[in-house]
Amino acid sequence: MPSALPPLSTPLVALRGVGKVFPSGTRALAGLDLEVRAGEFVTLLGPSGCGKSTALRIVAGLSEPTQGAVAWPQAAALPHGTSRIGFVFQEPTLMPWASVFDNVLLPLRLKGSSASEAAERVDTALGRVGLQEFVRAYPRELSGGMRMRVSIARALVTEPQLLLMDEPFAALDEITRFKLNDDLLRMWQALRTTVVFVTHSVFEAVYLSSRVVVMAARPGRLFADLAIDVPYPRDGNFRTSSEYAALCRRTSEALAQAMAAGGET
Amino acid sequence: MIAAASARERRERALRLILPIVVLVLGLAVWELVVRLKDIPPYALPGPGLILRTLKTDWAVLSESLLVTLTTTFEGFLLAAAGGVGLAVLFNQSRLVEYSLYPYAVILQVTPVVAIAPLLLIYLPQQAAVLACAWIVAFFPVLANTTLGLNSVDRNLTDLFSLYGASRWQKLWRLKLPSALPYILGGLRIAGGLSLIGAVVAEIAAGSAGAGSGLAYRIAESGYRLNLQRMFAALLLLSVAGIVIFYLLTLINYLSLRRWHESALEAER
Numbered sequence: 001m002p003s004a005l006p007p008l009s010t011p012l013v014a015l016r017g018v019g020k021v022f023p024s025g026t027r028a029l030a031g032l033d034l035e036v037r038a039g040e041f042v043t044l045l046g047p048s049g050c051g052k053s054t055a056l057r058i059v060a061g062l063s064e065p066t067q068g069a070v071a072w073p074q075a076a077a078l079p080h081g082t083s084r085i086g087f088v089f090q091e092p093t094l095m096p097w098a099s100v101f102d103n104v105l106l107p108l109r110l111k112g113s114s115a116s117e118a119a120e121r122v123d124t125a126l127g128r129v130g131l132q133e134f135v136r137a138y139p140r141e142l143s144g145g146m147r148m149r150v151s152i153a154r155a156l157v158t159e160p161q162l163l164l165m166d167e168p169f170a171a172l173d174e175i176t177r178f179k180l181n182d183d184l185l186r187m188w189q190a191l192r193t194t195v196v197f198v199t200h201s202v203f204e205a206v207y208l209s210s211r212v213v214v215m216a217a218r219p220g221r222l223f224a225d226l227a228i229d230v231p232y233p234r235d236g237n238f239r240t241s242s243e244y245a246a247l248c249r250r251t252s253e254a255l256a257q258a259m260a261a262g263g264e265t
Numbered sequence: 266m267i268a269a270a271s272a273r274e275r276r277e278r279a280l281r282l283i284l285p286i287v288v289l290v291l292g293l294a295v296w297e298l299v300v301r302l303k304d305i306p307p308y309a310l311p312g313p314g315l316i317l318r319t320l321k322t323d324w325a326v327l328s329e330s331l332l333v334t335l336t337t338t339f340e341g342f343l344l345a346a347a348g349g350v351g352l353a354v355l356f357n358q359s360r361l362v363e364y365s366l367y368p369y370a371v372i373l374q375v376t377p378v379v380a381i382a383p384l385l386l387i388y389l390p391q392q393a394a395v396l397a398c399a400w401i402v403a404f405f406p407v408l409a410n411t412t413l414g415l416n417s418v419d420r421n422l423t424d425l426f427s428l429y430g431a432s433r434w435q436k437l438w439r440l441k442l443p444s445a446l447p448y449i450l451g452g453l454r455i456a457g458g459l460s461l462i463g464a465v466v467a468e469i470a471a472g473s474a475g476a477g478s479g480l481a482y483r484i485a486e487s488g489y490r491l492n493l494q495r496m497f498a499a500l501l502l503l504s505v506a507g508i509v510i511f512y513l514l515t516l517i518n519y520l521s522l523r524r525w526h527e528s529a530l531e532a533e534r
Contacts, residue, residue, distance in 0.1 A: 057424075060428055061428070062424050062427060062428060085428065087424075087425065087428055089421045089424075089425075091421060093419065093421040093422055093425060095422065095440075095443065096526065097446065097524075097526075098443075106425075106429070106439075107429045109439075110426065110429040110430065110431045110435055111429065138524045138525050140524070140525050158429075
């Protein structure tokens with residue numbers, strides 16, 4: 001059984017004994033302990049129904065835990081007025097009536113910035129995802145991959161400490177997905193931010209993460225915590241290396257055990 | 266292949282345009298012919314030629330009436346739009362208000378306006394009563410559609426707004442109302458035709474003479490005088506008004522939604 005990593009420094013965010021029971025009586029999470037340190041790329045991996053998305057929503061504050069708590073030990077160090085969290089959904093979740101510019105501007109506008117004040121930041125965010133020429137376009141006019149880039153630019157425009165991503169690339173074709181994986185790693189390194197990523201895909205989890213947290217279902221809980229000790233930057237060579245294959249095998253085994261432990265599926 | 270497909274498409278489109286016109290011309294020709302051959306007097310059935318001539322000779326009276334009816338329709342429509350959207354927003358913001366008032370909105374809608382009009386005419390000045398009728402008929406589709414739209418917001422977008430600490434007002438203005446816009450415009454398209462109906466019903470119920478009388482009153486009055494050609498002429502004007510209102514609202518719908526909503530996008534693939 002892979003062992004949990006010892007905490008190296010004060011975590012950015014810590015879930016302590018978090019449980020979630022939905023009003024319908026479904027136990028989505030039970031006793032989840034998870035610490036995420038600044039600068040990590042943590043992926044939550046597990047079968048459907050293991051509560052990965054629920055855990056992510058609880059971190060984001062979109063859902064309240066029914067047991068336990070979410071702690072932000074470094075919260076005092078936050079500069080005033082910045083947004084702590086960026087969130088990317090499985091769907092691009094853009095406003096179809098608004099241009100790319102207005103979509104990316106949204107988080108700043110909701111905080112009270114005017115378009116002219118924020119234009120430069122929107123531009124920077126769109127530049128990061130390579131969509132500067134599309135500021136005036138509408139979501140309907142973009143491809144699925146481009147829409148997801150806009151969604152990522154929107155999450156990054158506030159320069160969040162923590163970027164939460166809920167299966168953001170699940171609906172994309174593999175070519176687009178690989179490209180976005182690489183772009184995401186580049187942005188993560190350039191911005192020195194922290195990412196918590198949710199996916200079904202072992203291969204995606206291993207490629208991206210500095211740490212993979214395998215979860216089991218019924219009720220959702222932490223099953224294994226695997227360090228992926230491969231230095232960044234990672235690229236196509238890593239994807240085809242035997243080291244990557246070995247790590248994927250190890251992660252798949254942990255996932256298979258987690259699924260066995262989660263009872264019938 | 267593509268050229269053949271587009272040629273077929275063009276022919277299809279031409280047929281769509283030409284066939285109704287052919288039917289119209291044929292129908293009018295038969296009508297005129299029957300009236301002439303059977304020597305039917307105008308007080309029984311005027312021919313289309315006579316109706317068109319009447320439209321020209323009575324234009325002074327008819328156009329004035331048209332203007333009256335259109336003004337009422339337009340005012341009723343604006344009130345219905347404001348009232349429908351306003352009530353829907355109010356209901357959306359407060360459950361208590363919704364529970365208190367919604368049943369009465371339904372009652373107003375299901376009670377036939379023809380039956381309400383005479384009462385309104387007793388309690389309100391005539392102009393206000395006519396306007397009230399137009400409003401009662403037209404506001405409900407706007408209310409119902411807007412309510413549906415406000416409740417159909419993408420849940421993830423709602424979460425996103427919460428995540429960034431959006432105020433109630435920001436959620437309404439930047440999320441719910443834009444999401445509901447296609448629904449609101451759909452409601453308005455129905456309301457346009459209905460406010461014309463409401464105005465006509467009320468005018469007929471009012472039935473009073475005078476310079477400020479609408480087209481519906483002209484129809485009733487001409488009926489009493491067996492002036493059937495003027496009845497038909499007035500009816501024609503009402504139809505044309507209804508068609509123009511419908512297409513104007515369709516155009517507004519298209520112009521507001523063409524950049525983003527599925528309903529207004531051209532098939533491009």
